[in-house]
Each structure stands twice: as C-alpha cells, then as structure tokens.
Amino acid sequence: MTKLRLAIVGAGPAGIYAADLLVKAERHFDVSIDLFEQLPAPYGLVRYGVAPDHPRIKGIITALREVLDSGVIRFFGNVRYGVDITLDDLKKHYNAVIFATGAIRDASLNVPGIDLEGSYGAADFVSWFDGHPDVPRTWPLEAQSVAVIGNGNVALDVSRILAKHADDLLVTEIPANVYEGLKASPVTDVHVFGRRGPAQVKFTPLELRELGEMNDVDMIVADEDFELDDASKAAIESNKQVFVINKVLNQWRERPVGQASRRLHLHFYAKPLEIVSDGAGRVAAIRYERTKPDAAGGVVGTGEIREIPIQALYRAVGYFGSPLDGIPFDDHHGVIPNHEGQVLDDHNEVIPGVYATGWIKRGPVGLIGHTKSDAMETLSHLVRDQANWWSPADPSEEAVPALLASRGVAYTDLEGWHKLDQHELALGASDTPPRLRIKVVPREEMIEISRA
Structure with missing residues (x-):
C-alpha cells in the first residue's frame, strides 16, 4: 500500500486537527505525519494567545493533547521553518507539506x-x-x-x-x-x-x-x-x-x-x-x-x-500572517494564496505538494469549529492529489531526526513536551495558593527541561 509521508508546519489547533482528521479519514494509503513547531511547546495560540483567566477556552488543549498522545504523530518543537529545515529538505523527505502557521502579527x-x-x-x-x-x-x-x-x-x-x-x-x-x-x-x-x-x-x-x-x-x-x-x-x-x-x-x-x-x-x-x-x-x-x-x-x-x-x-x-520562505504570500491580506487549501503560485496555478490550513489560509477569522472544517477542505484536495505528490529521495522516518541533529538543532519531541508539561504542573501545585500551572517562560529553560 502507498504511504503518505506528510509534514505539517505549525503545531497549533489548525495543524493538530489537520493531522487528526487525516489519520481518521477514509483513504487508500497509509500515513506518517511529522509536526514541526518553531516553539519548544505545542498548541500555538491556545497556549500563547488566550488570556490566562480563560480556563474554559484552554480546555481545548485537552482535546489537542489526546491527538498528540495517540502515538501516530511525531512532534518536532524548536524547529524554525526556513532556517532549521527548508522547503528543499521537506521535498527530499516528504510527499507533501501543509502550512498551518497561523497569524501572530x-x-x-x-x-x-x-x-x-x-x-x-x-x-x-x-x-x-x-x-x-x-x-x-x-x-x-x-x-x-x-x-x-x-x-x-x-x-x-x-x-x-x-x-x-x-x-x-x-x-x-x-x-x-x-x-x-x-x-x-x-x-x-x-x-x-x-x-x-x-x-x-x-x-x-x-x-x-x-x-x-x-x-x-x-x-x-x-x-x-x-x-x-x-x-x-x-x-x-x-x-x-x-x-x-x-x-x-x-x-x-x-x-x-x-x-x-x-x-x-x-x-x-x-x-x-x-x-x-x-x-x-x-x-x-x-x-x-x-x-x-x-x-x-x-x-x-x-x-x-x-x-x-x-x-x-x-x-x-x-x-496578520507572516511570509514563509519559498512560499507565495499575499501581502495585502496576510495569507498564503490558495484555492481551498491548495497553494497557488504567482500565475494562480496550483503548486504540487504544498497546502495551507487555518488562519494562514483564510485569515484570522473563525473559531475552533471553523478550523476543523477548514482542515477537511484542505485534506480533501491532498487525498485527491495523490498523482501530484512529491517523490522524496529519502522518505525514511529516521532521516529527519538525523538531519536536525547534524545541524545542531536542539529540537524537542513529544516525550520532551510531557516533561515540560509535568514540570509546569508541579510548579503550580507547589505554589501558595496552589495553581493549575506556572509556565516556564525562557526558551532555553523550556528546551533544557524538555531534553533532560
């Protein structure tokens, strides 16, 4: 059976839900999904864009955690697209990429x-x-x-x-x-x-x-x-x-x-x-x-x-979205030009193997429900586009960790996120009065705890 090696850039709700929906979708091929995130921790704007006095909204993290902990998705945190891993790298190791980088400006x-x-x-x-x-x-x-x-x-x-x-x-x-x-x-x-x-x-x-x-x-x-x-x-x-x-x-x-x-x-x-x-x-x-x-x-x-x-x-x-290295960008609307998630070039033609979902696709509107339907639209094209997927020279799952290590990238993985998560929960429990969590803020400290 054919196997889709898929990279998703961005580990907020848009990227995680896209991964989850693809795993659960009806398809005639196996999937292997790697999730790349520039921060050492996942969840994007749910972790860093929701006010701390909104615990009900942060409950979304529970659903996202279940997806990551399912065991079918790999997480690579503290990896900057365009610096630590490039579009050429993705083409060498994957059949396609979905950009789910959101809008943070x-x-x-x-x-x-x-x-x-x-x-x-x-x-x-x-x-x-x-x-x-x-x-x-x-x-x-x-x-x-x-x-x-x-x-x-x-x-x-x-x-x-x-x-x-x-x-x-x-x-x-x-x-x-x-x-x-x-x-x-x-x-x-x-x-x-x-x-x-x-x-x-x-x-x-x-x-x-x-x-x-x-x-x-x-x-x-x-x-x-x-x-x-x-x-x-x-x-x-x-x-x-x-x-x-x-x-x-x-x-x-x-x-x-x-x-x-x-x-x-x-x-x-x-x-x-x-x-x-x-x-x-x-x-x-x-x-x-x-x-x-x-x-x-x-x-x-x-x-x-x-x-x-x-x-x-x-x-x-x-x-407002931010441009991505090697990917077309609409400076007026702050999005990646696309047709239902298929990324378009400067001539309005579909670029094979490159997709978008979430706010970088449609702009910063809509709630979590919109994020899921948005991902389904993108994934419907990804599944149908099998004939136009990239043909990677080295699709092995061992290749990407080795590549990042060779470049000295101190990437964090899912086990590392669990360590950081438990550390933050313990800090909150030991506070007076006790709190649910106290975030570790410095990037270096997040990485050190995750990679311990």
Missing part, C-alpha cells in the same frame, strides 16, 4: 500618530502576559488612562487584563513577572473604542459577561449609544448572540457606578481620527469622531469631534 491601523511612543499592538501585549518565550519579559505599564481600539474578543481580553486587579489573576497560570508588572500598574481608566454600534460588535456573549464580573471595576456605558436604528433592532431580534449582548450591555446601564477604584468605558459609534502627541513623541490623547447608523447596518460620520486624554494605546484590530 498585529494588523496595521492607518491612523495618524499610531506609531507614537506608548502605542502598542495587542498581539505583542497578549504574548507578554501569556509568557511567550520570544518577547521581552517587561512591559511599560505606566499609564493611568489607556485606550483600546477594537470591538472583538482580543480587544476585550486586552481591556480586561489591563483593568483587572493583579491579585485576582493569581489563581491562573500568569507568570510571576507578569503579575508583578500588572500589580504595579497605576491604571484607573480603560477606554474601548468601536466605530459602530453595540448591535454590530464582534465579541461573544461569554467574553462580554466576563468583562462585567471583574472585582472593583465599574462598567461605564453611555445612554447615547443605545438609540438604535431599525437595522440594529432587527439584528437584536433575529440573532440570539446579538440579543444576549444587548441584554448584558443594558444591564450595565442600570448598575450603580462611582465606588470602584478602576473604570472600563465602552465607547460605541466612535471612529478614531488621530492619536495626539504630547509634543515629545508620546501618546497624550485619542481624538475621534462620533458616528451614527446609516440605516443599512453601517455608520457615517457626524462631524462631532471628541478627545480623551490617554497615556497609552493598544490596537486590537486583528491578526
């Missing part, structure tokens, strides 16, 4: 002053508070008043971590340096800006409810933002999720405020126009225009300009 925002000192991308901040090994371990939390631009779940995560009292995060896996940084933060006010109304937000009811459960934080919403047009009313009546969000926001309007030491302000119908400088290159204020409904679900400007003093700003307007 911040999307840009074309607003004057966005590059001032004190203006940050949400993705970098999330990586910091999640203990990503490749970002600095300090963060400048010096502002009393902070702006967050965006009306999606990442904007809510960032806003919640900024506004929440650090002691309330001690039950989570928050790294010690992150706790210390947040503990010293002088923040009193966090302002969240969205250019459309409360019926058009992109966050989910669960995320919104969690925002309102913070200790000693007032939720501030303005009555003027709830004069709904017919399109907004129709959305509330026809969409259960929008209905729940509207209900939660209206409950906050009735809450008494004024006693908490911190405030989180939600500004709807607010289009950022400029980040104002203090004259010395630092963020001093955000200037925005009030918008209003256009009767079709969108908004138009009113000409009314407002300004709020701030000392820091975070843009949470989406993630």
